[in-house]
Amino acid sequence: MTKNDDTLPRRTYLKLTGLVGTAGVTALAGCSQGGDGDGDGNDSQGGQTGDGNGSDSGNDSGGEDGGGEQLEIVHWWTAGGEEDALNALLEGFVEQTDYSEDDINNNPAPGGAGSALDTVIQNRVLNENPPSTFQIWPGQALTPYTDADVLEDIGDIWSGEMEEAYLEGVRQLAQPAGNYVSVPINIHRLNNLFYNVSVVEEAGVDMQNVSNPQELTQVMQTIADETDATPMAHQTQSPWSSLQLWEAVFQGQQGVEAYNQFTDGNVSDHEQGVKDALQTVKDYSEFFNDDAGSITWDQGNSKVIEGDAAMIHQGDWAAGQYESAEDFAYEEDWNHVAFPGTEGLYAIVPDSFVFPTNNPSPDVTSAFLEYCGSVDAQERFNPVKGSIPPRTDVPNEEFGPFLRSQRQEFEDSENQPPTIAHGTAVNPEIKSNLEEAFAGFNESWNVDETYNRMTNAF
Template structure:
């Protein structure tokens, strides 16, 4: 389990900073050299990152920025490439990572990331970001990344005009979905569009959250609820019922193609993170509220399952000053408000200018401020990379067997293996 980043730790880190300040190079106005930004934001997710890089280039025209994006939804391919580079002693200047255990349980644990407490203190970020978010990206030994956004995982997307045409409404829970799904199928409509395998994991967490509720969901990750409990088995059983109403060609589609199925009327719904809003608004030029609609995924109204993208500073990077300058832009209000309106996400800062955001983002920001907040499994908040990788294998097994009890037992085994549950 991650430990909370305490005020005492901030003081200790500040003392350490005074002693080691000469070793901590600050970004200079006359920076030059190369800055390599490693991420999985390519294609339809690229415009937001490109806008941030453009702003950096305007501030530091003598720096050559290399946009080293590796395609692949949710960073599956990028993480594999990053692992090779980090272990090979060739880290990028800064890399995108899901805030939480994806970074802490992997690269912080192996002492390959710099503590950024001094940067948070210098930039006033201890007050600019919510304390709960700082706790998530920190341990009792430091703060390890700079958040650039907040995404919501548990969102169901639809086209309002299509639902009206088909005579259906957005299901409030999964039982309602299961009741209307056969009616949609009878019209030749796919009830729920699904894509490649990571999107199956993404769907599972929304179904499991609805089935178990937020308290028991959180208890799973604290090791207080057994993965073999009836609640977990029931979640797998409900998930199996939902899968009956998805498209047979899911494994061959990207998440954008699954979204396209909803947009062009081949499918009624899609459960996806709110990067889908960025895709539909920025790429497809659809207006939020009319061109596309949204709601909390069935059974999760009042709950915000979140993830946050962030950038860290690997130990031993070349041109360290350029990396620090990049992190300063990423964490700034200016950078946040350049990036997030295009990405479909909301700013993690408390002082964001909501007038720059569209109707969806304003809605999400409102929910972020009042909903119950829980972490995403599929996007690295609640579990380390080892568990995430093993869970993907469990899902592959489940998709073949559809055996809920077997899947629950397998999850228990990988939870023990990866330090999430006790033997």
């Protein structure tokens, strides 16, 4: 690490004070989901996290092999499959290093599309008592921390074969300010459309031949006419699901170049395209489940498993729920397509871990980050998480047929756009503003009003 200052500079304090205020506004505006989770498998389960004062820092004990340090990990992975994936990662870390289970303080901060975790972390950084490491999306989600200079340069961890093995696009996300500050451990795909095979067959539709987002509306009407199932499972109690659905629709209608221009702030240049995508999502809302405003995303996903819903748009973390369901086999009972119109795109949602300044346990934190970047870690973690590894040299044997197909589709993809809804494409302030716009959209389905709010978000 290049630095480990013992004091928090005034510049850092002022920047992060503003960030805590932004996180509070997000929560009040309806972006805090409570038990709904962050869109990659989080729900209302999970343990208690340290409070905003950092009173549960977890750095006062450790196993004998760990030299007295304890690795405190703050994350939002508390749903069944994702909790299992984290446990597999931690088991591997213990097996592959000199540290023991007693050297690990697993400290979840579930809920709120990551805003619950953000608030905890930002408050603890202000109090100069950060955890050893925390889960965060790489890319633009890191910029408040790099701007405030509260993440260590971890270029030494990246040196050598690890850097060579990582995909170039993921390496770029790990260094938003020009130097490495995070270790991505996975890649989720966002532009998936999952469906229940028996429901769509009963309706007489072929999901593999749906060519664009508008045609999908017609398909859902057919499903509504021919079956008793809800055409599309969805949740609207928090804004992120509708925001990520809008992203997929916009990409499918306008293309990735227009999407990238939008994320750069050129909203008015694409006014009609933004409105057309909003109108399409509004059209879809006629086919959502009646309880969309009161369920979590994974409860909606359960409707697909049970045959009560035909389809759902989600990241590939949804497949982890299918894999763990009894008598619900890939291709036979469930399948997927790229969201209509986005064939050739692989919209990416990575997770990563960082090394905060004023680190309470620098040695074990360095060891953990090095392990996260290893083949062994990514081979254990990703098959359970329902994601693909960012390293290109992780063997395929541990991955099931769905994830093997995802790896192939990533390799064949022409573009890998980052996501707004999961924090890699825009900075947290803009993301928060767009979430507020979609919180209102979920209530009113007012296209013009939401467009104006999206324009003002930048």
